[in-house]
Amino acid sequence: MVRQTCQDRTTGAAPRRRMLPLRPAAAGLAAALSAALAMPALTIAGGSAMAATAAGMASFQQERGPVTGDRLAVAGVAASRHVLAWGRNDFGQLGNGTSTDASTPARVRLAGGAKVQQVRAGCDHTVALTSTGHVLAWGINGNGQLGNGSIASRETPVRVRIPRGAKVTAVRAGCDFSLALTSKGSVLAWGDNFYGQLGNDTTTDSHVPVWVQLPAGTKVTAISAGGSFALARTAGGRVLAWGQNTNAELGNDSTTSSDVPLRVDLPPGVKVTIVSAGYNFAVARAAGRPFAYFAWGANNLGQYGNGSTASSASPVSVSYTVRGPGHVHLASLFAGCGHTLALFSDGAMLAWGANGEGQLGDGTTTSSAAPVAVKLGRTKVAAISASCDDSYALTRDGQVLAWGYDGEGQLGNGSAVNSDTPLRVHLPSGWRASAVGSGPVAGHALAIVHRP
Secondary structure: OOOOOOOOOOOOOOOOOOOOOOOOOOOOOOOOOOHHHOOOEEEEOOOOEEEOOOOOOOOOOOOOOOOOOOOOEOOOOOOEOEEEEEEOOOOOOOOOOOOOOEEEEEEOOOOOOOOEEEEEEOOOEEEEEEOOOOEEEEEOOOOOOOOOOOOOOEEEEEEOOOOOOOOEEEEEEOOOEEEEEEOOOOEEEEEOOOOOOOOOOOOOOEEEEEEOOOOOOOOEEEEEEOOOEEEEEEOOOOEEEEEOOOOOOOOOOOOOOEEEEEEOOOOOOOOEEEEEEOOOEEEEEEOOOOOEEEEEEOOOOOOOOOOOOOOEEEEEEEEEEEOOOOOOOEEEEEEOOOEEEEEEOOOOEEEEEOOOOOOOOOOOOOOEEEEEEOOOOOOOEEEEEEOOOEEEEEEOOOOEEEEEOOOOOOOOOOOOOOEEEEEEOOOOOOOEEEEEEOOOOOOEEEEEEEOO
């Protein structure tokens, strides 16, 4: 296929940096879920009634403890020397020593016995965290997004030059920049900085990690990287944002980009447990509520899930009332290019937004501004991830599911055929995955796997 520049989903203007191709989304909103799913009613606050994700999803219990959000896998994932990657690979982002797309998982060429415990995909690069606290990166490097002091792209992992003494606990990748969270609550960033997405009070690219200039006394507990902006959740449950703000991604009632972190304008007293940055929008879960979250930025494809396509420069509250057993709660949110995934503690999923490639997984290619159920059957999901036009789920028995666009092998099953329902990624026989990772503007995905 011919690769083209990704157009800004709200204004139609092309971003400065090269991004992934976006195919036109299907017109219209989903009217309702199929009656064959036999689901109880779910009401969107301020919206119309529709269906919940599974019988018994409801009357959610109060928060059982903080969730760090935008997570790649189940807590306590065991590190492994085996990482698989599939999908787009024109810049070596699969890390297998080639630049050939892979329609089935290929092994990342880790060196020196490195064990990976976290992995995440950017536009055309990948970052990974090892069990010893080192950060690895591979793929395109024209803006220094590999963080190794050069701009030479790499088809196999190289070590990021993390400052001496810093202990990294999480990594994330945006379109052409990367983030790392340290054990002391500080944030490092490197790569493209045209919009200030490095948060260091400049707009100069950096080929090595620099410190994000957090407000004095701030300790960060979770990070997320979008197209060209970043989010951080503080220990106090607040949300900071920096970088591109063309579509109000920073949630501060403006469209002025910022090269230092600014507070997202959440209502007074609201604390957040989950943050997830998409291509040009964001979602954050509110603490202490049954099923409530906030969304801001672009909403032209229904990314908020509130039944509307009206965008907002300040966070919009979305909440649901569901009746049924009181043991299910919202466990994770993940924002993609133009769609959002939600995972619940019972292993069920909802999705909303763009669906032109089937990325909502509901058996249609009709976009929906309100949640629809992902067709999982009896399968229970443990973790979720999303790329530009695809969705991924790690099942509780260690399999990986994928659905959406498959033009460059993103579904990992060797078919090169789009799917509007979840399909199993072809992991090596008998192997099990403990983590799955992609990214909101990625064209590839990865899994940490273990030998039987």
